[in-house]
Amino acid sequence: MPSPRSTNANAKAPRFVNTRELALDILMNWEHGEEFAANLVDRDASAHHLEHRDAALLQALVFGTLRHITLLDHWLEELCNNNHLEHRVHWLLRLGLTQILLLDHAPHAAVNETVNLADGKARGLINAILRRTLRERETLLAQLPTLPLDERYSHPDWLVDRWIKQFGPSDTEQLCQWNQKPATTFIRLNQLHPKPVEPGDLKPSTIPGFYFAENPPLTWLHTGQCYAQDPSTSHACRLLDAQPGELILDACAAPGGKTALIAQMMQNQGRIIACDSSSKRLQRMRNNLQRLHATIAEPVLHDWTQTAKPTFGDLQFDRILIDAPCSNTGVMRRRLDVRWRLEPEVFAEMQKLQTDLTNAILPFLKPGGQLVYSTCSLDHDENEIVIQKLLAQHPNLRLEQSHTALPWRDQTDGAYAALLIKS
Numbered sequence: 001m002p003s004p005r006s007t008n009a010n011a012k013a014p015r016f017v018n019t020r021e022l023a024l025d026i027l028m029n030w031e032h033g034e035e036f037a038a039n040l041v042d043r044d045a046s047a048h049h050l051e052h053r054d055a056a057l058l059q060a061l062v063f064g065t066l067r068h069i070t071l072l073d074h075w076l077e078e079l080c081n082n083n084h085l086e087h088r089v090h091w092l093l094r095l096g097l098t099q100i101l102l103l104d105h106a107p108h109a110a111v112n113e114t115v116n117l118a119d120g121k122a123r124g125l126i127n128a129i130l131r132r133t134l135r136e137r138e139t140l141l142a143q144l145p146t147l148p149l150d151e152r153y154s155h156p157d158w159l160v161d162r163w164i165k166q167f168g169p170s171d172t173e174q175l176c177q178w179n180q181k182p183a184t185t186f187i188r189l190n191q192l193h194p195k196p197v198e199p200g201d202l203k204p205s206t207i208p209g210f211y212f213a214e215n216p217p218l219t220w221l222h223t224g225q226c227y228a229q230d231p232s233t234s235h236a237c238r239l240l241d242a243q244p245g246e247l248i249l250d251a252c253a254a255p256g257g258k259t260a261l262i263a264q265m266m267q268n269q270g271r272i273i274a275c276d277s278s279s280k281r282l283q284r285m286r287n288n289l290q291r292l293h294a295t296i297a298e299p300v301l302h303d304w305t306q307t308a309k310p311t312f313g314d315l316q317f318d319r320i321l322i323d324a325p326c327s328n329t330g331v332m333r334r335r336l337d338v339r340w341r342l343e344p345e346v347f348a349e350m351q352k353l354q355t356d357l358t359n360a361i362l363p364f365l366k367p368g369g370q371l372v373y374s375t376c377s378l379d380h381d382e383n384e385i386v387i388q389k390l391l392a393q394h395p396n397l398r399l400e401q402s403h404t405a406l407p408w409r410d411q412t413d414g415a416y417a418a419l420l421i422k423s
């Protein structure tokens with residue numbers, strides 16, 4: 001069978017694209033660790049002009065398999081009597097089990113189509129294991145409540161242990177459960193657009209201006225009438241409380257989701273310097289801010305870990321937002337790669353970067369000014385402990401208030417924001 005990637009995208013005759021083979025190809029590519037799963041899926045869906053239904057199937061197969069790898073491997077060890085599996089056969093079986101045990105797919109078709117993707121000599125083995133899976137489906141699923149959390153919910157065991165220490169066993173289980181469900185899409189309606197749209201029958205979230213929207217109208221997204229954004233991102237902006245006419249520094253701003261919301265809160269009056277160290281992300285921010293009509297925001301390339309002065313010189317800002325780079329543990333449901341790419345050392349490394357960045361940015365806050373430090377991490381080391389360290393290092397700072405969004409409690413992404421005031 002030819003690889004789905006070898007098909008000619010310019011050929012005139014309609015081509016048959018095998019979605020399961022595409023999924024297998026993506027999963028094996030993903031393993032190299034260079035690309036996000038969502039990017040791989042989007043790129044292949046558009047390269048092969050997949051119809052909406054096939055693109056949704058591709059996403060369900062890839063995301064479903066990645067979301068449950070440890071559980072699938074637990075079942076496979078049992079079904080294969082711990083025998084070693086050749087690499088491609090292993091991924092094919094994971095894909096087959098995802099369809100039979102986890103997604104509501106026609107099981108016999110799933111077996112046949114998965115077997116058809118195998119090379120001659122592996123077909124018999126795959127057929128036997130998938131048919132056994134069909135026969136033992138109920139028994140395998142009944143094991144779930146007896147498995148430890150890291151297997152049942154497919155998270156690294158060290159991360160589950162870390163969460164149990166920070167949140168306790170019950171909240172940890174709820175967090176793991178949350179991460180196993182497909183992410184909800186939210187949109188923010190953009191009030192800065194010259195033709196703002198009405199929410200109509202969109203279901204409001206608990207945060208004003210943000211709505212549930214599984215399939216947001218593409219024209220709204222393309223024209224900047226709305227922006228896909230989780231409501232948890234608003235907490236940092238609310239604590240910042242930027243006023244029309246003020247001078248604001250958004251120190252780690254790309255791709256500009258919070259910058260655009262701050263510009264809206266300021267009614268596009270005043271000035272926002274929006275910095276980022278990544279020129280690629282800065283370009284994305286430029287496009288976003290332009291589309292969202294956030295005209296008071298000025299994108300600036302600057303790396304706060306470098307000693308060179310920023311191009312805006314010695315400006316003193318009324319308010320500063322530091323939306324720091326972090327482990328992303330609050331958005332693991334949305335970003336499936338995170339759990340498999342995190343290393344235990346990342347939290348200490350991030351804490352150092354986060355305090356170094358804040359120390360470099362603090363001199364730009366005017367006396368009496370307000371600074372919001374935020375992350376999309378749930379980890380104490382990147383949130384409360386960073387704030388404790390900053391307060392110990394800077395007697396002229398005081399903690400005014402903080403807010404933590406917990407996914408299992410608030411039904412949004414996880415986020416942390418703390419408001420500090422400089423005397």
Ligand SMILES: C[S@@+](CC[C@H](N)C(=O)[O-])C[C@H]1O[C@@H](n2cnc3c(N)ncnc32)[C@H](O)[C@@H]1O
Pocket residue numbers: 233251252253254255256257258259275276277278281302303304305323324325326357
């Ligand atoms: C959490 S993201 C910001 C998200 C953004 N605030 C938003 O709402 O769309 C963190 C950003 O910090 C930037 N960053 C990382 N290290 C930096 C540094 N040393 N100096 C400036 N920006 C940095 C990253 O490129 C990334 O865009």
